[in-house]
Amino acid sequence: MLDPYYHMSDGRQIACYVNMETERDIDAVLQQKVAGVGIFRTEFLCVAEKGVPSMERQAQIYTALAEKLSPLPFVIRLFDFGADKCDLLFGKKNPFGKKVSARGVGFLLQHPKILQDQLCAIMRASSIGNVRLLLPFVSSLEDVCMVKKMIDTIKQKTKKFSLGAMIEVPAAALMADQLVQEVDFLSIGTNDLVHYLFGLDRNQASAFSKDIVPSLRRVLQMVVCAAKDAKKPLILCGEMAAHKELLPIFLELGIESFSLSTAHLSAFKERMQALHVIERAKSSMLSPQRVRSR
Ligand code: PEP
Ligand code: MG
Numbered sequence: 368m369l370d371p372y373y374h375m376s377d378g379r380q381i382a383c384y385v386n387m388e389t390e391r392d393i394d395a396v397l398q399q400k401v402a403g404v405g406i407f408r409t410e411f412l413c414v415a416e417k418g419v420p421s422m423e424r425q426a427q428i429y430t431a432l433a434e435k436l437s438p439l440p441f442v443i444r445l446f447d448f449g450a451d452k453c454d455l456l457f458g459k460k461n462p463f464g465k466k467v468s469a470r471g472v473g474f475l476l477q478h479p480k481i482l483q484d485q486l487c488a489i490m491r492a493s494s495i496g497n498v499r500l501l502l503p504f505v506s507s508l509e510d511v512c513m514v515k516k517m518i519d520t521i522k523q524k525t526k527k528f529s530l531g532a533m534i535e536v537p538a539a540a541l542m543a544d545q546l547v548q549e550v551d552f553l554s555i556g557t558n559d560l561v562h563y564l565f566g567l568d569r570n571q572a573s574a575f576s577k578d579i580v581p582s583l584r585r586v587l588q589m590v591v592c593a594a595k596d597a598k599k600p601l602i603l604c605g606e607m608a609a610h611k612e613l614l615p616i617f618l619e620l621g622i623e624s625f626s627l628s629t630a631h632l633s634a635f636k637e638r639m640q641a642l643h644v645i646e647r648a649k650s651s652m653l654s655p656q657r658v659r660s661r
Pocket of ligand 1 (some may be wrong): 406408447535555556557558559560604605
């Protein structure tokens with residue numbers, strides 16, 4: 368099994384995380400050498416649980432997973448529902464009917480009970496100490512501020528944890544310098560970012576074409592600079608990280624943490640081995656020492 372940490376010849380340290388979709392994935396994750404879970408796609412719980420699980424059930428699931436992973440970081444992403452994702456997840460049995468007009472955090476702000484329950488459950492699990500909370504589909508500062516306000520109303524009963532924003536739509540990338548001021552870390556979702564930047568179908572978004580490189584590079588550079596200027600961690604999530612033509616570009620842009628599904632991990636690790644890796648590194652961008660607690 369190849370190591371999850373790499374030290375590049377220019378002195379930079381690169382960490383490899385994994386994307387997780389169901390509770391069952393935890394065993395596969397623990398068998399892999401990874402720096403932690405870069406995204407737990409919680410919406411997939413609703414398929415396994417046949418609907419949105421109660422606050423208690425979610426707290427039980429998140430806590431058990433956080434305990435198993437501890438001390439590795441566990442990034443729990445809020446439910447990313449929304450028209451296209453619901454079709455993907457539920458097909459014709461979409462529990463929200465046709466009333467899905469926003470994705471990710473936008474959807475959750477329209478459904479405050481679902482949001483409140485999930486925040487409470489994650490905050491309970493945060494007592495383990497390795498939990499990070501990630502907001503999907505942030506499209507404005509307002510999105511982040513509204514969730515933070517809700518967190519503040521619940522916070523009295525919980526421990527500290529860090530908060531991240533996903534950059535998955537061009538609007539978020541354009542505002543990255545301001546968004547980063549409101550959170551502890553940024554996470555770039557290449558699957559959706561490429562889909563929304565280039566008008567590609569989501570299923571096609573991970574297909575590589577040289578035509579996307581110049582504009583993708585420019586957008587990523589904005590986000591990387593925003594995180595670097597604010598001295599906050601940035602992670603790139605999505606299967607594109609394993610692409611042999613794109614990985615060198617991501618590294619050249621200064622991205623140091625990557626998260627991929629288990630199916631793409633070995634391709635990523637083999638590519639990293641081939642790219643000027645001189646020795647193993649020891650800690651990661653999302654490790655407790657490097658993520659400021661809220
Ligand atoms: C992404 O958009 O790249 C991402 C990681 O989120 P998801 O694939 O779950 O939409
Ligand atoms: Mg996404």
